[in-house]
Amino acid sequence: MAAAPSRDDRRIILHLDYDCFYAAVFEVEQPVLKTLPLAVQQKQIVVTCNYEARRRGLRKLQLIREARQICPDVVIVLGEDLTKFRDVSKELFLYLRSFVWGGNVERLGFDEQVFLDVTEMISYNVDLLNRHDLEHAFFHLDRQEPTVGFAYDATRVEGSTYPAGPPTGAAPSPAADSAADPDEAWLRTRLRVASHLAGFLRRQLEHHKGYTATVGIATSKLLAKLAGSTHKPNNQTTLLPPYVSRVSPSNVTAFLDAHPIRQIPGLGSKLTGKLTRYLADVGAPADADADGVPDTAQDQATVRDIRQWPNMGPALLDRILGGPGAPRGIGARVWGLLHGVDNSEVAQTGDLPTQISIEDSYGRLDSLEGVRRALASLAASLLRRMRTDLTDKEDTNTAGGSAKAPESQPRRRWLAHPRTLRLSTRPRTANDSTQSYHGSRISRSAPVPSYVFHLDESVDALAERLVQDALLGMFRRLHPEKSGWNLRLMNVAVTNMVDAAGDRKQSSGRDIGKMFQSQGSRCTGEVSELGETPLVESHLGDSQPVVTGHDVIRESQHGGPGEDAGWEESDEEEGMASDACAVCGILIPHFAREAHEVYHAVAD
Numbered sequence: 001m002a003a004a005p006s007r008d009d010r011r012i013i014l015h016l017d018y019d020c021f022y023a024a025v026f027e028v029e030q031p032v033l034k035t036l037p038l039a040v041q042q043k044q045i046v047v048t049c050n051y052e053a054r055r056r057g058l059r060k061l062q063l064i065r066e067a068r069q070i071c072p073d074v075v076i077v078l079g080e081d082l083t084k085f086r087d088v089s090k091e092l093f094l095y096l097r098s099f100v101w102g103g104n105v106e107r108l109g110f111d112e113q114v115f116l117d118v119t120e121m122i123s124y125n126v127d128l129l130n131r132h133d134l135e136h137a138f139f140h141l142d143r144q145e146p147t148v149g150f151a152y153d154a155t156r157v158e159g160s161t162y163p164a165g166p167p168t169g170a171a172p173s174p175a176a177d178s179a180a181d182p183d184e185a186w187l188r189t190r191l192r193v194a195s196h197l198a199g200f201l202r203r204q205l206e207h208h209k210g211y212t213a214t215v216g217i218a219t220s221k222l223l224a225k226l227a228g229s230t231h232k233p234n235n236q237t238t239l240l241p242p243y244v245s246r247v248s249p250s251n252v253t254a255f256l257d258a259h260p261i262r263q264i265p266g267l268g269s270k271l272t273g274k275l276t277r278y279l280a281d282v283g284a285p286a287d288a289d290a291d292g293v294p295d296t297a298q299d300q301a302t303v304r305d306i307r308q309w310p311n312m313g314p315a316l317l318d319r320i321l322g323g324p325g326a327p328r329g330i331g332a333r334v335w336g337l338l339h340g341v342d343n344s345e346v347a348q349t350g351d352l353p354t355q356i357s358i359e360d361s362y363g364r365l366d367s368l369e370g371v372r373r374a375l376a377s378l379a380a381s382l383l384r385r386m387r388t389d390l391t392d393k394e395d396t397n398t399a400g401g402s403a404k405a406p407e408s409q410p411r412r413r414w415l416a417h418p419r420t421l422r423l424s425t426r427p428r429t430a431n432d433s434t435q436s437y438h439g440s441r442i443s444r445s446a447p448v449p450s451y452v453f454h455l456d457e458s459v460d461a462l463a464e465r466l467v468q469d470a471l472l473g474m475f476r477r478l479h480p481e482k483s484g485w486n487l488r489l490m491n492v493a494v495t496n497m498v499d500a501a502g503d504r505k506q507s508s509g510r511d512i513g514k515m516f517q518s519q520g521s522r523c524t525g526e527v528s529e530l531g532e533t534p535l536v537e538s539h540l541g542d543s544q545p546v547v548t549g550h551d552v553i554r555e556s557q558h559g560g561p562g563e564d565a566g567w568e569e570s571d572e573e574e575g576m577a578s579d580a581c582a583v584c585g586i587l588i589p590h591f592a593r594e595a596h597e598v599y600h601a602v603a604d
């Protein structure tokens, strides 16, 4: 069994996921929508819907047509412009981060998930607990200001637990804790205190920002994320100790065992594919359960199926998953993940993105005029995104030249200048109709023209200029033939960020250039962003109806070493940023894969 971390290096991690995120953004803008069934549309799909809509039978990733049939009075709002979601995400992220000592807070997914490493705050508050009066504890949010914080009852866990606990108020007494294994009691206290911090943050978020969220509380990112998803929405789940047990399965083992392996963060499609193929090939007898060999339906293999497979362990996993190109120690790493061992750190999300990338998929794009219009639209989105993410309000006291700016409209200034513009396309291939796996993305890069940083000019005018001056030329070099191409997808990105002020360090103090280099190569499979040679990225093929209109490698916009570590992405050993859907080729974050597959099941 994989080694459990010692008492000293156990972190306390919260995973927070805003409920129905895109729908909630509209509800906060127009509260009347809260009582109505609300669906957010991208292309012909409901990307998400609120709980009133779900109550009436609507689902995420349903066809709009179907949603209207099921619920004719559904209110449908357009969610293809991601600007407002990203702005809200940034605001909520900064708000949450303001509470966390050390600022170890990481944003991921479709902008709607946050990891918070609250270890330091919890250690401090556990040390201050008065064992004789746990009911009247006070959680300190500020070490310098002893009155800043909130009162709580430290005898209780707040919210739901795994395993489901006794009803609220009947939690184990402190005496029960002290009687247990001291390590377990220590961890139990920490998690219980953390559950109150989670509850506090959720209440603050709802009260001050209008968003409800679902939170998981555990000792690692993997466990916190999975724990959180057990009680949705507007809830929280603490994964209770024992995390290790010599006599019976620990709570961690029991909890993980029921999960399909494909839900385990860190196990990508490639690894889960190899595992399920192995189980199928070696063959479980039909009466598998009767003779003690676990039963495994293809793709439904659970952690338990793998864990209990005869002779399963790091060595066998190495044999199944190893091979050319596989990282060393893959067996041990996966064996660890199957036991909930995840030592990846919550990486501080930088304030500046490492790259900004906008893409769209097309049903049919085969005329130059169509391409020009599509590029103009992508370029306009990109420039808007750049203005949101790469500028801030100029401090009029220190910025000499800006004194003339009207009071009502503070001038903005660039915090970073991306140096490289990249255009990628994915042509539809002959194989598309057979849902082949061999689509590929080709890219061209060029310097970013300096006029794109003119904040006085309109985004649309700048976008037109960028298309004429740069993007059309890049497009022609990618596709020298006059016609005959039929594009499935185009992506316009800016990369290679350079801090705008040499003396103004990024708040996280990291070398953004370095971050970008590793991030860029990880996201695109490219060797160099600056090369003029078209670089080919190997992706899965595409063929199906247009699915989404979002910039699907969005998580790469946040930046930060965590991306390099590739926690969320499970195929880091392949250098892929996300799992590409086997049917349509769209990149889907690990967590959304299942929901996305439902879409295809519906579409068929």
Ligand code: TTP
Pocket (backbone or CB within 6 Å): 017, 018, 019, 020, 021, 022, 023, 042, 047, 048, 049, 060, 061, 110, 112, 232, 233, 548, 550, 592, 595, 596
């Ligand atoms: P989800 O977390 O899958 O959905 P959700 O937060 O809306 O709902 P739930 O409360 O059940 O978790 O995705 C987060 C946001 O990402 C969602 O609001 C819309 C967006 N999204 C896409 O743009 N495309 C997709 O394919 C999916 C699955 C989500």
Ligand code: MG
Pocket (backbone or CB within 6 Å): 017, 018, 019, 020, 021, 112
């Ligand atoms: Mg969600």
